[in-house]
Amino acid sequence: MCQVISVDRYIAASPPAVEGTNPMAKSSGRSNGLRVLICSESVPPQVNGIARRIGMYADGLRNLGCDVDVLHPDSGATKVLSHVNPWNFTARMMIVHPYQLIELLTTPYDVVHIVMPANLSGMWILASYKILRCVKRQSKPALVVSWHCNIVDYIKHFSIGPLRFVSYAFFFLLFGMLPMISDRVLTPTRKSEPHLVRLWKRSVGKRAGVCFTGVDRTEFSPAAKDSKWGRIWAASKEKYLTRENKKYLLVCVGRLSPEKGVDDLIKVLTKLPDCALWLVGDGPFRPELERLARVLDVPVKFLGYQSGEALHSVYAVADLFVCPSLTETFGQTVNEALASQVRVALPNVPVFAEAYGEAIPRDAFWKPLCQEDMTVAISRQLARHSINDPAGLPDLDKLKSWSDACHSLLGEYQDAFQDRQHTFTLFGWLYFPIWCGVTIATTISFFIFSQIRSLCGGSVRLFFKSAAEDMLIKVQSFQKLPSSGSLHRMEMAQKQKS
Numbered sequence: 272m273c274q275v276i277s278v279d280r281y282i283a284a285s286p287p288a289v290e291g292t293n294p295m296a297k298s299s300g301r302s303n304g305l306r307v308l309i310c311s312e313s314v315p316p317q318v319n320g321i322a323r324r325i326g327m328y329a330d331g332l333r334n335l336g337c338d339v340d341v342l343h344p345d346s347g348a349t350k351v352l353s354h355v356n357p358w359n360f361t362a363r364m365m366i367v368h369p370y371q372l373i374e375l376l377t378t379p380y381d382v383v384h385i386v387m388p389a390n391l392s393g394m395w396i397l398a399s400y401k402i403l404r405c406v407k408r409q410s411k412p413a414l415v416v417s418w419h420c421n422i423v424d425y426i427k428h429f430s431i432g433p434l435r436f437v438s439y440a441f442f443f444l445l446f447g448m449l450p451m452i453s454d455r456v457l458t459p460t461r462k463s464e465p466h467l468v469r470l471w472k473r474s475v476g477k478r479a480g481v482c483f484t485g486v487d488r489t490e491f492s493p494a495a496k497d498s499k500w501g502r503i504w505a506a507s508k509e510k511y512l513t514r515e516n517k518k519y520l521l522v523c524v525g526r527l528s529p530e531k532g533v534d535d536l537i538k539v540l541t542k543l544p545d546c547a548l549w550l551v552g553d554g555p556f557r558p559e560l561e562r563l564a565r566v567l568d569v570p571v572k573f574l575g576y577q578s579g580e581a582l583h584s585v586y587a588v589a590d591l592f593v594c595p596s597l598t599e600t601f602g603q604t605v606n607e608a609l610a611s612q613v614r615v616a617l618p619n620v621p622v623f624a625e626a627y628g629e630a631i632p633r634d635a636f637w638k639p640l641c642q643e644d645m646t647v648a649i650s651r652q653l654a655r656h657s658i659n660d661p662a663g664l665p666d667l668d669k670l671k672s673w674s675d676a677c678h679s680l681l682g683e684y685q686d687a688f689q690d691r692q693h694t695f696t697l698f699g700w701l702y703f704p705i706w707c708g709v710t711i712a713t714t715i716s717f718f719i720f721s722q723i724r725s726l727c728g729g730s731v732r733l734f735f736k737s738a739a740e741d742m743l744i745k746v747q748s749f750q751k752l753p754s755s756g757s758l759h760r761m762e763m764a765q766k767q768k769s
Contacts (some may be wrong), residue, residue: 280551524551527552
């Protein structure tokens, strides 16, 4: 009972972070606040949590009087060489041009904010500013890194045997230089990527902070169900539940990739006979999830990517929002569901416990990787929903706005000035040329891999599999053709008959 809906039907232009402004536009004129450079490979209109966060930060800082420039893959061919992300074709990566780097170094920024994890050009910018500061004995700019991905968790989940140790070694070889070329690291929660953050904490001062996440409660709110799209989703929900003979609708929003744990949620549906599931989002794992839903014969509807009012209102019609991912750094979709005053069920991982422990009941968390416990947590929240128990509803007053988050970010920038590291250690100078070689080789590898995947239509594995299947069909067809001897005998038999 797996239902698929065309993605294109629902795609709409992403709304700007704040009405009337473009978060990615270059600031016009000099303000009286800080002059900030944000370098990020994820920006609107990309549909992911990092892109939305950076758009909101850029706009919010401008509203606080800062002069903000954003360098990103679509900044133009004169500034960066842009190419697709080889692991996510909905995103892009960039290689900054040398003359653009020189132009940045001659611009008097107060703060340089690099958004990680895979932003190699951003790391070159940090290193260049750090060297310039050391040579000229300057105090500006403050160099800030924000980290938005639990790569160590990904390695733990998807690497096995010796490959895991090789991956760890490469990870720390590539990113171990960051604490030496930056002043402060920010993460969405204090529990995000602790192994990496610990590198900053080993030096003098704390040098670690939090880049808080806000939510726009004018967009994500219970009132969204009364909007045009809210009424469309409500009618679709009623029709779908009636057809499938189900009582409750679970909603999950996010990229459909293996690390998100959506396959576990689909499997749990076999133990929730009253529930149907809507999956909002797309990604490389979607065909496997569609196949799994068909095999298990459970009601799953794939809605594809949504944006604008369609995305805002789909939360509001859910009976329960479920996020099964174990590798989030914050989980912005959870925040948006809570702002819509929808009950939530989550795995009890450190990031979610810190971010949402006060917003939802303790028994709404389940033990990670335990489907039985997930079933119990979901059932408890649905039981509360069925009787309108206020104990299970989120407390909207505990959610930060984007204005609150940007005020906190500005405070972190000020703290970065106090955390400035003015020199390299001896180890840093020895490590630096090795790190340069590693980052250059990695950048070239990423670029070549992206071109290969593009030529192969997005998947090298499927490309060669399809080519092999075509070759096999041709070979089998050739083998079925009669031999010359057989053709001769057939001709002789035909002559005898005539």
